[in-house]
């Protein structure tokens with residue numbers, strides 16, 4: 689039996705990396721999927737590759753009007769919404785002293801405002817669709833700080849507690865919506881390009897793997913499987929929780 693059979697899902701940042709893997713997994717497990725992304729060519733190609741009726745919606749998660757447009761496109765395509773995966777994000781390697789106010793605001797606009805707007809505007813559509821699950825992709829950097837991750841740490845930590853606030857609000861509203869956060873580390877996607885460009889990708893990934901107790905970097909499906917559990921009814925009693933997918937890094 690497919691694990692999210694008949695549910696409708698929207699995955700932001702679906703053109704690439706974790707969003708793409710989550711969208712493909714949801715589609716394989718029976719959901720009708722919309723992916724959204726600021727990268728229109730990449731998003732359209734990704735929807736085509738995933739197949740199974742997946743649609744692409746052009747979407748800038750930093751814009752409130754863009755969110756209402758994206759949600760109404762999902763309603764038009766599929767008639768409702770049960771699963772929202774907020775995956776769109778950007779990284780910035782910079783200390784607090786190196787970070788310009790413009791960079792600070794850009795990282796927070798995509799990584800935190802984007803998740804806030806998604807939760808704020810999706811709840812009504814999800815509630816009228818009978819409820820569902822919001823999965824916010826934070827990061828291990830939302831729990832553990834790094835000297836060169838000032839803005840990213842701040843935005844991802846914001847996503848962690850915002851997710852719990854959304855979970856409590858929805859529980860109190862009894863609207864059937866759960867909300868949880870995922871906290872991955874070192875997953876092999878284009879986002880790691882900045883960390884691996886110095887010595888080439890293979891050597892860069894091997895260097896990162898040496899920091900992981902399990903001895904490897906993660907694959908996008910390592911995160912997508914965790915997302916699938918939280919998106920499905922298997923996690924019906926799980927809300928406001930945070931799931932770490934980091935090969936053991938945060939256990940050290």
Ligand code: NAP
Pocket residue numbers: 700701702703704705706707724725726727730747748749750774775776777778779798825826827828871872873874875876877878879880
């Ligand atoms: P990715 O491959 O770079 O994918 C991110 C996607 O989001 C890209 O398609 C990007 O488009 C899109 N995007 C950027 N700004 C956007 C905006 N304003 N509106 C809509 N879409 C936008 O990165 P990823 O590794 O899959 O990251 C997905 C999420 O996981 C992010 O939130 C990231 O912080 C988090 N995460 C990743 C890792 C990791 O190791 N990879 C670890 C922890 C957490 P462009 O390519 O055009 O910018």
